[in-house]
Amino acid sequence: MTTTTRPHPTRRLILQGAASVALLGLGNLPLAPARAAANDKYPEEAFRQKSEADAIKSLYGKTAEPSDKVKLDAPEIAENGGVVPISVTTTLDKVTSISLFVAENPNALAASYRIPDGTIPAVANRLKMARTTKLTAIVEADGKLYSATKEVKVTVGGCGG
């Protein structure tokens, strides 16, 4: 019969519960607007997007403007879509990241490179392309996005199936 001597034990528990829920709610809030490109985490969500526009939105949260200061180098015709050599260079200042999108791949975002201070804003790699499609390079410089595109003809697709 000891419990009955304490006043309203359940009421106190409920209040405590409510308070901790409120705290958790507040704690989660600042995480929501954090953009994948701005922090150190792998941008899983952006890589899952199907279309190029959705992937750019998910990765950067803004749109890019075409710029002749971004140079995208890729073959006119790729015989093997499984291995297409692609390189991006730019003369822009304060570059923080370079990303590559293949419009007609099952998932448009192919690769995203973070360029810390002191690293030359240029990258070369090899990508898979499902079919003849538009290739887009996006350079993030001084908080803005600049893009270059190029059409690559693919004779044998590189995504299987």
Next chain:
Amino acid sequence: MASSIRVRATSSGDITEVQALIQHPMDTGLVKDSKGELIPAHFIQQLRFECNGKDVFVADWGTAVSKDPYVKFSFKGAKKGDEIKISWTDNKGGSDTTTAKIA
């Protein structure tokens, strides 16, 4: 086991050029094997290059990066003999790390 990462880092003046070649299947999860069963996706998600305790290049990759990936970049501020640390992690929790001296 031999490392899955092959790196060449060469310095010229203030600029160090790094080339890396990694052995990895980079399966997309869309290709079927000879029995007609889908090969599950298996690809490197993050590749990180560090030099003198600082990130010099970080790559986030999807399945569209070719099998046995290759990447090339350059950075400033290192000299001959400095060590570069290269590490990757894939979507199945696999990882590998190696170091290379700048030549």
